[in-house]
Amino acid sequence: MGYMGKILKVNLSENSVKETKTDMEIAKKYLGGKGYALRLLYDYLMEYEKLGISARDVDAFGEENVLIFATGPATGVVGFPESGRYHVMALRSPLTGSVASANSGGKFGPFIKFAGYDAIVIEGKSEEPVYLDVNEDGAEIKSAKKLWGLNVFDTTKALANGGSVACIGPAGENLVYFASIMNDEHRAAGRTGVGAVMGSKKLKAIVVSGKKKPEPVKAEEFKQASKEALEKLKANPITSTGLPKYGTAVLVNVINNAGGLPFKNWQKAYNEKADEISGERLAKEFLRKRIACWGCSIGCGRATEVKEGFFKILNTEGPEYESIWALGNDTAVMQLEAVIKANHLCDELGMDTITMGSTIACAMELYEKGYVKPEDLQGMDLSFGNASALVDAVWRTAYKAGFGKYLALGSKRLAELFGAPELSMSVKGMEMPAYDPRAIKGIGLNYATANRGGCHVTGYTIAPEITGFPTKLDPLKYEGKAEWVKIFQDFTSVVNSTVNCLFSTFALGAGDYAKLLSAVTGWEISESGLMKIGERIYNLERLIMNKFGFDAKDDALPKRLLTEALPDGVAKGQVVDPQKFEEMKQEYYKLRGWVNGMPTKEKLKELEIP
């Protein structure tokens, strides 16, 4: 039925491993993946409260933080399109102080199922470095003494043995606030510092292997729904041509042409030379071949190389659009070769490319304006455009060497430490990615209200506002955006809980998902029922955030976007109008049934959130 029926529960303080049953009542309400994990985290919070530990007391690097690797009913089911992903949650993020959440592809998710589990829950922390070996016979906590210090590639090579490895690199070990968890070498559960949480538990890696197979309950019905879904994916230009041919990097020129490609720490959002770092150029000069995650028909992954010159690099993967933007455009470095190199290093050492690039760009502006002084940099020249300094800064951050110890905190704390907090382009402590709200208003509302911080995928209104799916909206308008943001956020919550790839939603809607899921689980799931589940998941996450102290005041955008008009490009002269933004936000709250950024008791009751 899609679910394997078992959850692995590991306590690293007690060095214990046990199995619990997957709760089908929770699964019916939260599906799996992010939703199910949130529900488990909520239970932990309630337990802690009973023990007198308030949410605010939970230390991101403490024993009480919980890390969950979750799959959903779609994961690993052959024929369910783009079902090769998994979702990682932790109770508290070291970067934001809110709930930590990240999502990754490759094959680790399916392999958790092949080993016989729906999810892996990690409690407590180990004193000595360990790794988790999970297979059909169970799981064992083993010593990682010989692995500690190794980069992501060496760790993966040492453990894979036919299975799939998710691990941290030196950055996670060193508790870099935005360290990532890397699986299958180059796939990243990137944001909110889940890698640092794993490092704080001295958990170096998880290796999963097995041969079990999740099967749909209604085989014939599933076969039909799967066939229809694949046809839709093949008919859609983005999933059948754009993404396979150019990867996500195809967006560089698209977003720049909309006047929304942030440059030099968001001082501008149009770059005449964007072509130099475009997906077209990446495909033409640096692509070796396409790669696809497990079970994926799109294949947007890029196996790349730089054949000669200064940044010559043999086989690597990526970079993705947001990575190119953060490392190459936001920093004004503009050299695609250097960006490929920096991206490779982020994978090797285990760090989120978006926060890394944005934090470097922030540091560059702090230096440009004199907040960071030459002596702080100990010889490094952190000027906008300095490709060498870009690569240097990545090394420094992973190992907290010299100025790297400040970069490792993320841009919010960096800017605060050096006296210019307004120069961090972040929301709730996490840096916004590659789409400027002054040129695209709806994504601005999403950035402000996304639960995990400045996040684009939470409610990717770029789809309608720029690429025209499912319908074309005017990016410069505020009106009507609130509803779209809610819809996208709720549907994305579903997709993060079945665990599928968001790119499938260019072609597939809630109705398609309802059909596929009904066939897999045997339950009667309707389109509106599915959206309700999504709304439930979003509200539960918001409820947990409220407990951490986040509310309407935190649903805000950086001052620069409200006060500094774009100097050029298609959106020249635009800001995010404070009054119109406030109206948009209040309309959003109304639609959500929230007051002051918090779900009302009535809303929680309606969604059956305890």
Add this chain to the structure above:
Amino acid sequence: MGYMGKILKVNLSENSVKETKTDMEIAKKYLGGKGYALRLLYDYLMEYEKLGISARDVDAFGEENVLIFATGPATGVVGFPESGRYHVMALRSPLTGSVASANSGGKFGPFIKFAGYDAIVIEGKSEEPVYLDVNEDGAEIKSAKKLWGLNVFDTTKALANGGSVACIGPAGENLVYFASIMNDEHRAAGRTGVGAVMGSKKLKAIVVSGKKKPEPVKAEEFKQASKEALEKLKANPITSTGLPKYGTAVLVNVINNAGGLPFKNWQKAYNEKADEISGERLAKEFLRKRIACWGCSIGCGRATEVKEGFFKILNTEGPEYESIWALGNDTAVMQLEAVIKANHLCDELGMDTITMGSTIACAMELYEKGYVKPEDLQGMDLSFGNASALVDAVWRTAYKAGFGKYLALGSKRLAELFGAPELSMSVKGMEMPAYDPRAIKGIGLNYATANRGGCHVTGYTIAPEITGFPTKLDPLKYEGKAEWVKIFQDFTSVVNSTVNCLFSTFALGAGDYAKLLSAVTGWEISESGLMKIGERIYNLERLIMNKFGFDAKDDALPKRLLTEALPDGVAKGQVVDPQKFEEMKQEYYKLRGWVNGMPTKEKLKELEIP
């Protein structure tokens, strides 16, 4: 009388500090610095033998290794020219397996005296990171928990407080086999891995401060000798003009013009483009100002910067000739900016530039010839000439990231591991610096017989063979070189034991030193007496090496120098003729009174070595 009379003895296993008296009988025979330290190390060896621990059992990273920071009668004496240095010895080097020995400038040496001590001896190892705080009131072992992981600059800044700091960077903590000890930020006790020994003891740093003053016994006599010595230094073109104006980097063109500048891992020794990395260019484009060590009249230090472009770097120091050669010529990188950057990183992270550059060059040839494969490099392109890979490799080595874990072993083990041991250009496990014996025969004998491995400063016959001091010898001749090598080795042993800067010997001879030392100590020291002391020190070091298993078979040069003729330059067609080399070596042994590379009993008795 120059000596302060006290030695600080620290045991990190027992967390104890005590003072012992400087033994004047030993001082009369060994002076101080390297000589005195060797004598102490010999006593440890004898103690261990009594306990059944043979020399071969001594683990470089074990509790039984001993680390000594030693000054000499000249150190810190105002008016004694170029007396700002100190010498570091350890019983066993992790890189060579022989005795570890390094020498550095700055002001750390004088400050040891100002605190009231002649030497600091470190025994045992600490479980937790600690640092040593030494001043006139004594010394304290303090927790370095907050310093562990910091680079050299941050560590120095945290502790200096008006004193002088010698510390290790991340490379020493990570036990990189050629990690250095850095003092006063950019001065390096560089070679043989003394930094790794310090790191194995979890000793992060030593900070020394105080206001005591070592004074000459015969003040008037000293004043006169000092005045004469300074006049000689001012009259000599190298010490008065060459070194101050261009730093040691002046040698790039000089050695290249002699056809002896090794290129691409010693595949050639002449480079048409040597000018691009010359001292003249360094002074013209990158020099900010001259720097001098404590008490130095020469001032060969370079405060440098790269004002714009890819490797723009704000204030740094160096690089020295051998560093430029290793990082820029041996690797064929040739970009002075990149070399300055790589040199800066070696200082920041704490590694020997000569072994670093040579090891990278060795890896480049291993890669070029297919011994190292692309998958070993995990994306890095380690081709000759790749400036980006040069800098990348330095980072990797310090943190043992990816391929860096092999680079961190030094070229000998690297080449062995990858199946081509003959591609390591080293003697006794330590890489030879920047002078090709095929073009300069005498330095070849010195390389082969230098006690600490492939070392140029042990017996710097470049002085007569190339620069013509004290007299000009023909570099391409073998005859007569054995005697010069012995003389230089013995005199250098003196200079490493009074502890002075070797550059003073361009202008000052044993006679000048005898005068200065007699006045400082009050003893009657003659020129021949001084040379006898030097011979004693050299033989004692050789005796200890023999106990580690080194003998005549190890006094050898890499096969490449004996079989591959230089393809171009002034020494085109030259090799080190095996037969003539052997004759030179046997003559050297005869002059030394050694058989099979070991001092005879008679020689030891003559030199009063126990």
